Every structure is written in structure tokens, then in C-alpha cells.
Amino acid sequence: MPELPEVQTTVDDLLNLGIIGRAVKRVTVAWPAVTGSISGQNLTSLLRTKKFAHIRRRGKYILFQFDNGRQSLLHLRMSGRLKFVPLHTPVDKHEHLRILLDNDMELRLHDPRKFGRFTADETVKAKLARLGIDPLSKAFTRRALAELLLNRRRQLKPLLLDQSVIAGLGNICADESLWLAGLHPQRLSASLKGEEINGLRSGILRFLKSSIARGGTSLGNGEQNFVSVSSKAGGNQTRLNVYGRAGRPCRRCRQLIQRIVVAQRGTYYCPRCQRKR
DNA sequence: CATTCCGCCTGGGTGC
DNA sequence: TGCACCCAGGCGGAAT
Ligand SMILES: [Zn+2]
Numbered sequence: 001m002p003e004l005p006e007v008q009t010t011v012d013d014l015l016n017l018g019i020i021g022r023a024v025k026r027v028t029v030a031w032p033a034v035t036g037s038i039s040g041q042n043l044t045s046l047l048r049t050k051k052f053a054h055i056r057r058r059g060k061y062i063l064f065q066f067d068n069g070r071q072s073l074l075h076l077r078m079s080g081r082l083k084f085v086p087l088h089t090p091v092d093k094h095e096h097l098r099i100l101l102d103n104d105m106e107l108r109l110h111d112p113r114k115f116g117r118f119t120a121d122e123t124v125k126a127k128l129a130r131l132g133i134d135p136l137s138k139a140f141t142r143r144a145l146a147e148l149l150l151n152r153r154r155q156l157k158p159l160l161l162d163q164s165v166i167a168g169l170g171n172i173c174a175d176e177s178l179w180l181a182g183l184h185p186q187r188l189s190a191s192l193k194g195e196e197i198n199g200l201r202s203g204i205l206r207f208l209k210s211s212i213a214r215g216g217t218s219l220g221n222g223e224q225n226f227v228s229v230s231s232k233a234g235g236n237q238t239r240l241n242v243y244g245r246a247g248r249p250c251r252r253c254r255q256l257i258q259r260i261v262v263a264q265r266g267t268y269y270c271p272r273c274q275r276k277r
Numbered sequence: 278c279a280t281t282c283c284g285c286c287t288g289g290g291t292g293c
Numbered sequence: 294t295g296c297a298c299c300c301a302g303g304c305g306g307a308a309t
Contacts, residue, residue, distance in 0.1 A: 001302030033285080060303080077303050079287075094287090113286045115303065154279065163304085170302055219302075222289055226302070243302090264282075266300075 001219070002076040003170025004060060004135070005211035006226050006234065010082055011057045013229035014107075017084050023051045023102040024066075031096035034109065035118050046070070046120055047099075059131045059167030063124075072120035073127060074109070079224040080116035083108045083231075094223065112223045131167040135204055140166075146197045149189040156192075156200075157185035158263040169204065172217055172243045175268050177203035179242045184276040185260075185267050211236040219244070242268040 002010070027043035029035050035043065047066065054065035062074040076082075083095070087104040097109040097118050109116050119127075133140050133148070148165055149156075159165055160174040169177075178185050180203030183196060192200070211217055216234030218226045227233050241251050246259035246268060255272035 003302060006302075075303080077285095078301070079303095111286095112288065113301090113303095115285065117304090152278085158280080161303090172302060217302075220289075224288065224301075263280080265303095 001078055001224065001226050002060065002080065002216075003173055003211075004057070004168030005173075005208060005236065006216035006228075007057050007060050007062060007076065007168070008212050009216045009228045009234065010076070011055055011062055014055050014062075014082070014084075017105075017229065018103075019052050019055065019084075019101065019107070021051055022105075023049050024099060025102050025104075026100040028098040028100070029096070030091070030098070031114050033114060034096045034111075034116055038119075038121070043120060047072070057168075058128055059134070059163050060170070061127070061131075063128070070120065071124045071128075072118065073124050075117045076109075076111070077113070077115035077117065079113040080109055080111040081227060082229045083110050084229050130164050132163060132165040133167065135166055135168060135208060140201070142198050142201055145201045146192075146194070149192055149197060149200075151190075153188055153190045155186045155262065156183060156189055157265075157267060159189050160204075161263065161265070166204075168208075171265050171267075172240070173204065173207050173211075175243045176207045176241060178274060179203075179268075179270060180206060182273050184274045185262050185269055186276060210239060214239070242270060244268065 024047040027040050027047060029040040050066040050068050052064060053067045056063045064072045084105060084107055087106055094110045094112045095108045096111055096114060099107040133144060157174050160169050181199040183200060214235035215228060215232055216226055217236040218233035219237055242257050245257045248257055250257055250270040250273060253272045255270055257268055258271055260267050
């Protein structure tokens, strides 16, 4: 579930927990697929005594940088979230990766669907290199977005979800941004006019800033619902205009919101405000 | 180059 | 209660 705002919220939380400057004591892997079958012992020998120097968001990845220069990446995928608890806290059945620090606090990946991934090897650089522009960076100008759109002939929504084009946007952000901009999710990227491109950029930024300011979007109360490291649910769900609102009236024109499938993802839009043309 | 389908997993919701 | 079915915030690989 986590998209850019939820990952950013998670990183912001991590930076308030006193992890920076602490060393790794042990890594425990409870579900091998999380690490691509790299054992906890291997990861422990790689990271033991190394201190956390930086924690940053890169697209939807959380990047951990250690004081020896080693980098590792954590991706929360669909249902991952982090917990930070004392060493002897009973291990939940959904906690598949645990990183013990030298203050006996443990960072745990809680991930019911087991899609989350952690890597600390040489593939990190390649993964980072594949990421497109960060939508919150200064480089994400109207001109930069125009170039990304006009040089491709793709449907808008799959393009927005392509992490090698723009890094961090997810299914909710794509639908909400397209509604804000009044653009059909299947419009061809190369067909956009200047003003439409500017509107799309504004929509993306407006959604991201709103969601981050509210601690992300938390859609329910289940195991797979997003909460930050401090166990707080986000508040952006009440601001959604189309996502999950099929059959309900558009807040702008009262036309009923429709759900279609685009690029194998549920896609919500207003047939009146967002014409294919 | 773009699109489509599948696999990876568990859990929540709905309808019978 | 039970069961069948559909859906889910992501992504990588294969086929077309
Ligand atoms: Zn509308």
C-alpha cells in the first residue's frame, strides 16, 4: 500500500527514533523471500557494528546508509510497515525481518502479504539508478514533465505508475492527480497540451503535499492498513475525490465516479470531468 | 517501445 | 458459521 507519502511519513518517523548513530547488532530473517534468501547470518556479518549514517526516501524505497558507506534498501510494497520495539517484545507472525540495534531496540518489518523486500548488496546502486525523477525535487519542473510525457506515446496512468519515469507515485496518487487535472487515465501522453501538463504537475504536487501533511492515506483498520512507525494512521483518506468512490457522485460535477481497469490496476475517474477526447 | 498477463501472498468484504 | 469469490496502496518477468 505505501506510496510516496506513506514512505515519506515512515522515514520522517524513523528520523525521530534515535536510529541515526546507532550500530546494527543482529539481523534476523523470518521469511527468506524478503531478502532474496540471503540469511540473517550473512546480513548480520555484513552490517554488524556498522552505524546508521543516513535514512532517506528514494522513490518508494527507504535507503539506509551506513558509516562504512554501505547502502541498503527496504521496499514496503503492498502491505509493509515498520515497527520499532524493545528487543524482547514477542514476535508477531507478520514480522519477517528484524534489525536489532546496539541499544537493544529492534526495527521490524511487519508485512502480512510478504511482498516487502530488503537488500544490502551491490544491487542497490543499480536499483537506485533505475529510478526516474523525484516529483518533490526541484528538477520536477513543468518543462521536465512535458519532456517525459511528450517523448512517449503511453497511456497517462501506466506512465505515472512507471517508477523509472517518475519515482514514488502510486495507484491512489495517479487517480487523484488525474482527477485534479481533469485528464482521462487513458489519454495518450504525447497528446497533452501545455496547460494540461501544467495542470497534471499541479495535481500531483497538490495530492502529495496534502497526503504527506496528513501522515499518508490509511484506508481501513486491517492488518494490511498503513500506519506509521509510531502506529499512527494517516488522515488523507477523507480527502480522496475518486479513489475507492465508484458509484458515488463526483465532488465537482455530481456525475457518478466509475471504476475501470487500466494496466491491471483498479482505476477511478469521473467520466464527465475526465474526457478521453 | 508499449501493453498484457501472471506470480508473489494474506486478509477483508460481500453474497449465497 | 461456512464457503466461494473478488479485491487490495507494488513490482518484476515473460510473452506478444
Ligand atoms: Zn466530475
